[in-house]
Amino acid sequence: xxxxxxxxxxxxxxxxxxxxxxxxxxxxxxxxxxxxxxxxxxxxxxxxxxxxxxxxxxxxxxxxxxxxxxxxxxxxxxxxxxxxxxxxxxxxxxxxxxxxxxxxxxxxxxxxxxxxxxxxxxxxxxxxxxxxxxxxxxxxxxxxxxxxxxxxxxxxxxxxxxxxxxxxxxxxxxxxxxxxxxxxxxxxxxxxxxxxxxxxxxxxxxxxxxxxxxxxxxxxxxxxxxxxxxxxxxxxxxxxxxxxxxxxxxxxxxxxxxxxxxxxxxxxxxxxxxxxxxxxxxxxxxxxxxxxxxxxxxxxxxxxxxxxxxxxxxxxxxxxxxxxxxxxxxxxxxxxxxxxxxxxxxxxxxxxxxxxxxxxxxxxxxxxxxxxxxxxxxxxxxxxxxxxxxxx
Ligand SMILES: *Cc1c(COP(=O)(O)O)cnc(C)c1O
Numbered sequence: 001x002x003x004x005x006x007x008x009x010x011x012x013x014x015x016x017x018x019x020x021x022x023x024x025x026x027x028x029x030x031x032x033x034x035x036x037x038x039x040x041x042x043x044x045x046x047x048x049x050x051x052x053x054x055x056x057x058x059x060x061x062x063x064x065x066x067x068x069x070x071x072x073x074x075x076x077x078x079x080x081x082x083x084x085x086x087x088x089x090x091x092x093x094x095x096x097x098x099x100x101x102x103x104x105x106x107x108x109x110x111x112x113x114x115x116x117x118x119x120x121x122x123x124x125x126x127x128x129x130x131x132x133x134x135x136x137x138x139x140x141x142x143x144x145x146x147x148x149x150x151x152x153x154x155x156x157x158x159x160x161x162x163x164x165x166x167x168x169x170x171x172x173x174x175x176x177x178x179x180x181x182x183x184x185x186x187x188x189x190x191x192x193x194x195x196x197x198x199x200x201x202x203x204x205x206x207x208x209x210x211x212x213x214x215x216x217x218x219x220x221x222x223x224x225x226x227x228x229x230x231x232x233x234x235x236x237x238x239x240x241x242x243x244x245x246x247x248x249x250x251x252x253x254x255x256x257x258x259x260x261x262x263x264x265x266x267x268x269x270x271x272x273x274x275x276x277x278x279x280x281x282x283x284x285x286x287x288x289x290x291x292x293x294x295x296x297x298x299x300x301x302x303x304x305x306x307x308x309x310x311x312x313x314x315x316x317x318x319x320x321x322x323x324x325x326x327x328x329x330x331x332x333x334x335x336x337x338x339x340x341x342x343x344x345x346x347x348x349x350x351x352x353x354x355x356x357x358x359x360x361x362x363x364x365x366x367x368x369x370x371x372x373x374x375x376x377x378x379x380x381x382x383x384x385x386x387x388x389x390x391x392x
Contacts, residue, residue: 003036021353028055031375033358042383044359044369049194049226049335052253052295054372060256060294067290074286076279082289089296090254093235095244096264100273101284105225105251106140108261111278112188112247113144115265116219117164119272120185123217130183131221134170136363138195139188139223148188151196171205176212186246187213188221191237195226197363198330198337203241210243219246219269225261226335229253230299230373233308233333240332253373255291298374307333307373310380314369317384323391327365336369337362348391357386 006024024036031054033041046052053060067082074080087099102108113131120128131148133139139148146154147161155161166184169175170193187209193199213220220243227237228250234240236248246269251261262283265272282288311333318338319329325348327339340348345361352359362368371380 001036006036021350023353030054030056031372031379039356041353041356041358042379042386043375044357044371044383046253046370046372047257048360049231049252049370051257052230052373053256053298054374057256057294057374059298060291063290063294064258064287067287070286072285072287073282075281076284080284080286080289082286082293083284086289086292086296089293090250091264093296093299094248094264095239096248097267097270099262099264100278101260101262101289102280103259103282103285103288104140104261105223105249106142106145107280108225108249108251108263109139109145109148109188109223110142111273112221112223112249112263113148114278115247115263115269115272116186116188116221118277119219119269122272124185128183128185129164130166130181130185131164132166132168132176132179132184132187132218134189134193135167136170136193136196136199137188137190137223138193139190140225170199171202173205173208173212176209180212180216184216184218186219186221188223190223190225190227191241192227192232192332192335194335194368195362197366198335198368199363200330200332201241206238206241206243213246221245222248224248225251226370227332229295230304230307231333231335231370232331233304233311235299235304237332254295255288256295258285258288258291260285260288260292303373310334310371310375310377311336313377314371314380314384317380318387321384321388321391323387325391331369334369334371334373334375338367338369340365340367351390352386355386355390357383357390 003024026036031043033043117129133148133150135150137150139145144162147165150167166179168179222245246266249263254260315329325342327341330337345367349359360368
């Protein structure tokens with residue numbers, strides 16, 4: 001099918017909930033993609049931080065195929081090897097105690113919210129169920145995670161939302177203290193606000209929040225749906241902030257392109273959710289878990305060091321463009337935000353796409369780069385030369 005045929009079917013039969021790029025992607029290899037007319041693109045998106053091993057990774061594809069030919073799905077009423085093996089790799093790598101597997105970021109955050117409320121209820125009783133989240137955050141699109149998201153425009157239309165969320169300014173302990181109260185059970189945050197504009201939190205602030213949580217027996221809830229599983233150069237971003245969460249969520253990059261997500265708890269709250277308290281039909285699906293095992297086996301210390309190195313190279317090279325459109329560069333590892341001035345982030349994204357480079361946007365004025373973690377130096381340089389041309 002050509003682009004116009006695909007688009008016509010979309011417009012006839014699919015809800016128009018996305019502002020799609022006017023391109024239909026056909027196939028890819030590594031960090032390079034081709035559309036339906038054979039035009040080549042360097043990919044600085046990984047979907048949205050999902051395809052950590054790039055496109056058409058053979059080890060990944062074979063693991064999924066092999067698992068599909070054994071048993072593609074069976075319910076969580078049975079044990080299977082792939083999810084058990086994945087947990088045995090993920091949990092120690094995170095310094096956590098136990099994992100729960102679901103399918104997406106929002107679902108992972110929902111589970112984390114259920115956990116903190118049950119923890120608090122069992123220990124302190126009713127009236128202590130409020131979760132403090134940060135302004136400009138993003139936690140998902142379900143009714144509850146929309147409300148957890150600290151941006152007013154996500155709180156329209158879909159009333160009534162779940163109660164029990166209060167918002168504090170990021171990097172501001174006074175603001176957190178004014179949101180504090182006897183009704184609080186936890187603080188939930190991203191360490192780099194992704195959708196909000198690729199804004200890393202300050203390390204001393206994050207540590208102060210962790211300390212306050214420990215003092216008040218609030219659970220420290222870290223949303224690593226975007227930052228997790230190698231994206232920032234360590235397995236999880238909190239490992240660079242010198243904190244250990246009580247619960248951490250992950251999703252996007254964990255299975256390299258199959259739907260997968262979940263959360264891990266520390267020792268303190270590993271027994272809060274018990275049989276019957278939580279579940280997911282597709283959670284821990286054998287094919288997704290098999291893919292997750294390939295991702296985890298790829299993320300060796302040497303590989304993660306390369307993520308850090310390539311991310312630094314990208315940031316340095318973008319700075320060296322001396323583009324009048326760049327107002328600043330933020331991020332960690334291969335999660336990079338480029339502040340845009342003199343044009344809009346969306347217009348620039350479209351111009352880069354026309355020249356063969358795919359980027360994302362975030363916040364009001366940020367070009368967001370989330371290249372596949374396996375991107376080669378040659379692919380990065382190709383992308384940079386397109387940036388140099390378009391942004392001079
Ligand atoms: C993408 C994202 C989510 C939502 O994940 P879905 O898989 O789309 O439900 C939640 N939190 C953060 C930080 C994200 O980046």
